[in-house]
Amino acid sequence: MMNLGQPSTGPLAPSALGGQAGNQQPQKPRRRVLTSLGFQIFIFFGGWWDVAYYILNILVxxxxxxxxxxxxxNFSMEFCFSWLWILIEAPRLFLASKGNKTERAAPIIFSTILAMPLLAMxxxxxxFQTYVLKIDQxxxxxxxxxxxIQLLFSVLVTVRFIMATRFT
Structure with missing residues (x-):
């Protein structure tokens, strides 16, 4: 049992690492992590859902x-919308993930902007498409x-990042 009031002499003691006990380097203050795990989870599973959605949508x-x-x-236009959807959705998820991981608001804002045409689609x-089946709905x-849910998280995370950089 180690007594907290006495210096350590174990294998990880400062003298065992080549330094002296009284000559310790000051540690940098730790910064709070601002990324959102919930947002990243919804981005990850949203990406997997997109794969399933795209395959099922093409089959439909x-x-x-x-x-x-x-x-x-009409068929050609609606089929082209499916291809346009994937060209917008992949960069949107990438930007959201990158912005969350790097704690930068700009990629998340661009991701949110890209979400608007996708919501319209x-x-x-x-x-409004020619034939709407139950599976489409x-x-x-x-x-x-x-x-x-991703948009809600993106707004909350963006506000969090902006407030953290504004008041530091």
Whole structure:
């Protein structure tokens, strides 16, 4: 048992590491970590959900294209929206993750800006595309919930980062 009032002589004592007990280097004050674990978790699982969403969405479009009397122009436009979605969603998640990990507000703000056209696409897919199947409603509802939670976290984390840099 070690007595807290006496100097340590164990294997990790300052003299065992090559220094002297009275000649210790002053430690830097520790900085509080500002990143949000909850935000990062929703970004991570949101990315996995996006993979599942994209595969299921393409399969639903293939089904609709083969089984339903789709006007050619509408089908092409809605199918292109799926490709446009992935071109926006991947950078959005990357920016959100990078901003959270580096504790910088700018990437998270850009991520939030990229979320706006994606929300418009989800709303279009839920209510305004040529044929809206029940699976479309379910997939897009889950995506809207994921994005809503991510947007809530992004606002909270951005405010946290800005306040921390403003008052230091």
């Amino acid at each position: 479009f293939v089904y609709k294209g083969l089984q339903l009397p789709y006007p050619n122009r 989800y709303i279009y897919f839920v209510g 379910i997939l897009n509802a889950i995506s809207i919930i994921f994005m809503g």
